Amino acid sequence: MKIQLELNGDPHYVDIEPGESLLSLVRRLGAWSVRSGCDVGDCGSCTVLLNGRPVRSCITFAAKAQGGSVTTVEALGTPQALHPLQEAFLEAGAVQCGYCTPGMVLVAYDLLTRVDDPSADHVLRAIAGNLCRCTGYRKIVEAVRLAARRKAEGRWR
Amino acid sequence: MRLQGVVRYHRARDTEEALSLLAGYEGRGALLAGGVDVARSPRRDVEGLIDIAGAGLSHVKLTERGGLLLGATVTLTELVESRVAAQYCGGVLVETLSLFSAAPLRNMATLGGAVVSAHPWADVPTLLVALGAELRWTDGMERKGSLEGVYAGAFRELFRNAVLTEVRLPPCDGGFAFYKLRRSAADVAMLNAACGLGVAQGRIAWARIALGATPTRGRRLPWLEELVQGEVPGAELWEEVAAQVRAKLDTGDDRRATGEWRRKAAGPLVARALAQAVERAR
Numbered sequence: 157m158k159i160q161l162e163l164n165g166d167p168h169y170v171d172i173e174p175g176e177s178l179l180s181l182v183r184r185l186g187a188w189s190v191r192s193g194c195d196v197g198d199c200g201s202c203t204v205l206l207n208g209r210p211v212r213s214c215i216t217f218a219a220k221a222q223g224g225s226v227t228t229v230e231a232l233g234t235p236q237a238l239h240p241l242q243e244a245f246l247e248a249g250a251v252q253c254g255y256c257t258p259g260m261v262l263v264a265y266d267l268l269t270r271v272d273d274p275s276a277d278h279v280l281r282a283i284a285g286n287l288c289r290c291t292g293y294r295k296i297v298e299a300v301r302l303a304a305r306r307k308a309e310g311r312w313r
Numbered sequence: 314m315r316l317q318g319v320v321r322y323h324r325a326r327d328t329e330e331a332l333s334l335l336a337g338y339e340g341r342g343a344l345l346a347g348g349v350d351v352a353r354s355p356r357r358d359v360e361g362l363i364d365i366a367g368a369g370l371s372h373v374k375l376t377e378r379g380g381l382l383l384g385a386t387v388t389l390t391e392l393v394e395s396r397v398a399a400q401y402c403g404g405v406l407v408e409t410l411s412l413f414s415a416a417p418l419r420n421m422a423t424l425g426g427a428v429v430s431a432h433p434w435a436d437v438p439t440l441l442v443a444l445g446a447e448l449r450w451t452d453g454m455e456r457k458g459s460l461e462g463v464y465a466g467a468f469r470e471l472f473r474n475a476v477l478t479e480v481r482l483p484p485c486d487g488g489f490a491f492y493k494l495r496r497s498a499a500d501v502a503m504l505n506a507a508c509g510l511g512v513a514q515g516r517i518a519w520a521r522i523a524l525g526a527t528p529t530r531g532r533r534l535p536w537l538e539e540l541v542q543g544e545v546p547g548a549e550l551w552e553e554v555a556a557q558v559r560a561k562l563d564t565g566d567d568r569r570a571t572g573e574w575r576r577k578a579a580g581p582l583v584a585r586a587l588a589q590a591v592e593r594a595r
Contacts, residue, residue: 157322174362175319177352195314196353203417209390210417214314215352217345219322219364220421266416284498285415 159222163187164231172218178204178226179213187228189258193287200286203259204228210266229258232265240311241265241303248299252290259286264300273304314352322362327369328451328476334363335474344476346370346386347421350430370425370478373397379484381406385425385477389413392424402444402485402509403593409440409491409507415499425477431464431530434501434569438464439531440491441480443507443523449479464530487511487519488593490586493526494578502526503570504578508586510541512594517541522583527575528567536561537583546591554587555580 160169163185172181179202182190190213193201197215204213205227206220233239238246241261251257260283267274267282274282279300280293288296306312325331335342342361345351351362370384373395381401383392389410392398399407413419413436427437428448438460446460452475460480463471489509493502503526510520520538525531540557544550558580564572 173319174322175314175316175359177314180314197349197418200415200417206420209420211421212417215349216421217314217322217348217352217362217364219324219362220348220366222324263415263417281498282416285417 157219159219161221161223162225164227165225174219176218177214178206178211178216178218178221181218181221182213182226182228187226187230189229191255191258193255198285198287199256200259200263200283201256203262203286205262205266208266208269210263227262229261232261239265239313240306241268241300244303244306245296245299248295248302250292250295250299252288252292256286256288256290260288260296264296264303267300268304268307271304272308274300276301316352316354316356316359316362318357318360319362320360322364324364324366325368328365328478331363331365331368331476332451332453334361335476337361340473344472345426346423347388347426349418349422350426365476366423368476375400376484379486381482383424383480383482385428385479386423387425389419389422389424389427390416393419401482402489405489405491405507405593406440406444406482409436412436412491412493414501424480428460428480429468429472429477431468432501433528433530433567434503434505434526435530436491436493436502436505436525439505439523439525440507441482442531442533443509443521444485444489445483445521447481447483448477449481450475450477452476461533464532485509488590488595490589490593492582492586492589494582501569504575504582505531506579506582506586507531508583508590510546510587510590510594512546512591515545517544517546517591520587522587524562524579524583526569527562527564527579528569529565534558534562534583541587546587551584551588554584558583 191201193199197212202214279297338361343359346366370386372384374382491507493505505525511518564575
């Protein structure tokens with residue numbers, strides 16, 4: 157079957173398998189930041205934004221993206237021009253092996269879209285469904301709060 | 314994604330079309346709205362997926378008498394963010410759903426999915442049973458029944474050939490509270506409790522108490538409801554509740570907790586929920 161969607165702002169009209177996951181589709185389309193982890197929606201490494209909201213792409217049928225927009229970290233920044241949130245992750249030392257990082261960044265981005273000044277507890281609740289294999293949660297919380305301060309200073313896009 | 318043999322994905326425009334498509338697959342079709350549980354389903358026989366998210370079942374309405382009508386395909390996030398749902402029963406529905414897993418799952422999971430999947434550890438069945446929810450569904454005929462009654466029967470078989478259309482919550486004239494015990498914010502419950510009661514002339518006039526993840530699905534405890542009815546709410550009664558639950562509750566082991574731990578923890582959990590419900594009822 158064919159579906160139409162926007163991936164990181166680019167329109168696509170693609171063939172999908174009826175039971176294909178959104179994770180499989182976005183990786184086929186080149187968004188390799190989206191990681192396959194548990195494959196049952198528990199770990200959060202496959203998180204993408206579907207129509208602006210985070211979802212677990214491993215348990216989201218690709219067909220659900222029909223007519224919608226999908227955003228991955230590829231749309232936030234590039235290695236040459238990181239997004240302020242990505243810069244905050246680097247500065248806070250919130251990246252260890254990096255496997256969970258794209259998912260963490262996207263749930264943090266969603267949080268900061270809705271909450272201007274999240275507390276540490278608020279951040280912990282927001283990332284609670286995303287597992288860091290290195291257990292570096294404290295640095296991730298610091299990074300998100302650093303990014304919130306940058307946003308308040310107008311350093312955001 | 315566990316489903317491997319899917320050959321077609323349909324988008325049903327209404328329940329009639331969904332039922333027609335479902336019948337065509339003769340047991341090898343599956344309905345989905347958010348798709349969270351279907352994607353994780355161990356079923357190997359599914360050939361056709363029938364998406365009912367666009368079938369016009371996503372309403373959230375307050376009735377004139379203060380009840381709540383909820384379309385089966387409304388997502389948990391839509392409910393958490395709904396001003397209408399927040400007005401119902403002191404906000405207990407919104408409060409409970411906001412404790413459900415993490416935002417990425419709430420964004421896809423639907424109320425109907427939670428009701429039909431009815432996982433033993435799930436919060437939604439426990440709360441809805443306590444609230445006295447009624448279901449509407451269609452299998453070609455429009456049907457209705459209490460959630461408790463549906464769960465007492467072969468409901469998994471029922472919803473293989475029927476579309477759940479609406480969950481109705483009755484007007485709420487008391488106070489309700491929901492508590493769960495879990496390891497982290499995104500974890501499923503090791504125990505959950507939903508309690509509601511009304512207070513008249515300083516005594517408990519009625520009570521509805523449901524306990525879930527025991528490790529079985531949420532169900533009411535009529536013997537405990539009888540025990541508290543007519544009593545004066547307070548620390549003495551909550552101690553008695555905790556003791557009775559510990560003595561009488563039938564619990565079991567699973568990978569999350571032992572039955573013995575559940576028996577010890579359930580009493581204080583129920584007592585805490587009842588105490589909060591009293592505050593809300595006053």
